[in-house]
Amino acid sequence: SVSMALNMTLNGAAGATADEMRTALREAGYTTADINAYSRELREALLRADPKTTIGIANSIWYHQGATIKAPFLEANRTYYDAEVEAIDFTSPTAVSTINGWCARKTNNRIKKILGEIPGNAFMYLINAVYFKGTWTTRFEKKHTFSTDFHRADGSTQKVQMMNLKDTFRCASSDVCDYLEMDYGNHTFSMVIMLPKDGKTTRDVIAAMDGKKWAETMESLILTMCYVYLPRFKAECEYKMHKQILPEMGMKLPFNPELADLSGIADISAFGRLFISSVIHKTFVQVDEEGTEAAAVTSVGVEVGSNESPFFIVDRPFLFAIREKGTGVILFVGEIGEVKN
Template identity: 30%
Template sequence: MGKVGTLILLGVFLKSVHCQWKNTQVSEFGSDLGMKIFNHVAQSKPTENIIMSPNGIASVLGMLQLGAGGRTRQQLNNVLKYNSYGIYRKLKRIHKSLTESRNQDIVTIANGIFAPSDFAMEQPFIRKTKDVYQAVLRSLSFENPVEAATAINQWTNNQTRGMITNLVSPETLGEATRLVVVNAIFFKGLWKSRFLPENTRNRDFYAADGNVYQVPMMSQKSTFNFGMTLTPTNVKYYILELPYHGGTLSMFVVVPEDLNIQLSAITPYLNIQVINSWKSVMKEKKLDIALPKFTAEAETNLERPLSILGITDMFDEIKANFGKISRSGQLYVSQILQKAKIEVNEDGTRASAATAAVIMLKSFRITPPFVVNRSFLYILHHNPTGTVLFIGQVSKP
């Protein structure tokens, strides 16, 4: 059996300048939010490889939500779709389900809050971030941006086991910085059915840029959940589930039936409800599959897609309200970004993501073999909770 390692890193930076749910699991709301953001990014980058962490984005926004008030909080509530402490307790249970030691697939989550020792934070914010997100407060001066960035990046490197080495640059930090919050998730598991390296060979891949490339394709014969479904616009696509050996996590591979169909015809219709519906169309089938080995790395500025979804006030020096984080000055988010990386080979997958928010004081039918030889989507999904840890597109391996 092969192995898979997945890692998420999330960072929130706070700086200063002088002057409704019913039948849906809580985790699904955060995953749906991240998938909406992914769609916005994918639509603007149809020929690029993309990797993002919906779970990571939702976690950072959730921590900001705990410190927000007024319209800033209301906008976060509307997009996250939760705001009560009862739901925060459910988030704790999701965290426990993801990370419990009896899981054969390993998921670890670490949260660090970096702040100057003289920055007065509200105790309820510290208490709630620790209670809900297990965040640990760490003292760090930002007067020397180089040293501060080194300290944060070293912590990041340690928590992500070397996958994310440079989350922040010294230029991101400065005397105005008041808080950096980093959330890291690391996943490592084994493929339930391993790809043998000796079966890997070069094959044609029809990339989104219109070119055909020779790429290493892994292959194996085994039994997989497999099916075909339609978008509301009648675009047909295949779904292949590649499970990990622990039984709680799977990678779903989504491939358009028609070689000429772009992924942008599918991504707007992806959400947790759709993923859940795949279970009714997928059947166990013995297949001879071929999947590209690939590596993708991306950095995404999240301000624009979040603003399109309705989160705007937190980026405005005048309108932002983070008084529940600190009363020592008005805070706003000056930057929010995510860095992510994924590697897929015969042994499995290694993936990582880092999101940073900077807050400042105001101033069908198929016949085997099934060859994934065109642009495709992939989703790393925690089956018991519905949490999407990663989503991405491969336009060219």
Template identity: 30%
Template sequence: MCGKISFCLLVSLLLTVSLAAPHDHEDHSADHHQHLHHGKDEPHPSHDGDDDLSSRLTPHNADFAFSLYKKLAGLPDVQGKNIFFSPLSISMALSMLALGAKGETHSQIFSSLGYSALTPDQVNEGYEHLFHMLGHSQDTMLLEAGSAVAVREGFKPLDKFLKDAQHYYQGEAFSVDFSKPEVAVQEVNKYIAKKTKDMITDMVKELDPDTMMMLINYMYFRGKWKIPFKTGRTTKADFHVDEKTNVTVDMMGNTGFYKFYDDRSNFSSIIMVPYKGKASMMIVLPDEGKMQDVEKNINKEHLKYWCDRLQRSYVDLFMPKFSTSSAFSLADTMKEMGIVDAFSGTADFTGITEAKNMKVSKVLHQAVLKVDEEGTHAAAATTIEMVLMALPTMPLPMKLNRPFLTFIVDHSTESILFMGKITNPTA
């Protein structure tokens, strides 16, 4: 890992038979590991207004991201723990699920995502463009997003659903023998591990033998800091988890020009730490004792307010070196956010199969974050940047020695790729 932050996210939706009625075991239409999306070298299909469609999703996805964050932050079992997830990946997975939803089931999914004013075509074409934009990798940054449909051997989804998953969500289909849960777990985890560069290897612990299908969405990001941290400046330091708890961390240090804003009215300091490429880590450091106030009120308007006021400043930045992961079972959270029918006997997924007894049984989510200081490829850029103006005698201090919020933003699509809260870098 060279001067990078790495993230992996998987959302899996397990669609199972909700009634005991047997299924007709027709020949399945998804050949094993059949790639359904258009070829890598084929021209990407275009639609008039692509940019408008993808940017039209952005404010709704941001609202969903903060609504979901507040739900997760309020869960009893995450109090005092780190939170990290990809709201965009979850939105993508639910939107792919909506391809096969009808009636009230579809309405609830779209309403919870904030898409009620949009047509299915607008949403699907918006995501088609988003996948295309996010799929550009560079030597200094790698961002991969994709989807898959794991289909039970003998189960035949509708061709339209498979084709739409391919066309709009870069979905690939492969067959799995879900009737043998232990074998199925191994195969699904093997697929996930491959797509996440072995950062997530055992996400799925068990599967119901009645599982008919699993929808998978994954996102992987690797970026090199535009201004790399020098390993010689990393020292042991205290991180104040709360009023009674201190932990020792490897605190990275760097002095350079960053976009920075000190927001006294919202009790926060904000810094944008850029990667080489078109992404940045936006860090919000609440004042001591003000994390809950910031969490309660934060929304997409705050991010826009801060972005509009960030100014290029000479900053002495201290950031802990850490690794963390989060795993959530999101079914109950999705129900609280309005997606109810999808999990019940009233679910209508007749856009996936003609069978009327399909429902969602689980929504699983896992994300991994690793932050370190290594990297040499940014040295020239740092030198060029730092000679553009005279150095102030005293840099502004920014020391992340207490809980902070973090956002990974993609500038080309104005999307929040990942977000979370680091409460304890050693946990």
């Protein structure tokens, strides 16, 4: 969700600003045209991947009424991202509810609010929304779900509803954690659970992981018969990506009101220098016996080996990722430190 919204913005970036954005998004060496073409292919591949799984990917551009936006910028986003483009009066009392209403519709009402208010100098919002609802290929039976303890990182415990089943899953193990992959629908999409080993934490797992190790681990997954114990859980998060995450990834110029070059969006002489004022990412994930429902909205504001144990018991903090196996794309990733039902 974040990368797609920023790739849309990239169509208006130039020079060092564009270079920083590509570097942060791990797209250095590719032209904007290359990135646009890949983004369209990826979006179309995800949408047709599994008829048994519901996935929606929607993009929109909202700009202040009366502004003249450069045609190539709008055309690229319509063509490659299927973006809906709307000019609205940002000073109108209904502007916020209009944009939030779009987000709600595109996420099946799971994310109802991406904007709280529109600042006076707001020029444009580029928004990407992703909605996913998958049914487990092998479902848990509700009658087997029971109440038990989940051990938080601080040593305290909480009662959770623990689902369980016995089946064949793809598993792997490393020095720091055990992996288990559970499929949805026709096996195209899956959730990978990363459970830290005794004495290890989710922070240890994250520190030991990079793109290469992740790919190697996914290749090493082996079919294993095991008992799986997984709590029902729900996660709702909001990240202000512009405050720390993206700058730490090397993306600083786009947020600088004096140095950012987003001249591909609109004429600087007419509006003054444009810059990205905020990148807000919100997610919703819910896992139960039937499967998983997940949604994400990002707004860019321009101002190894098999698991030896037959039991995989998720009763302590863990990580998860929802991925599409054909492309390898991770749609959602999260850390669960305590369980919200």
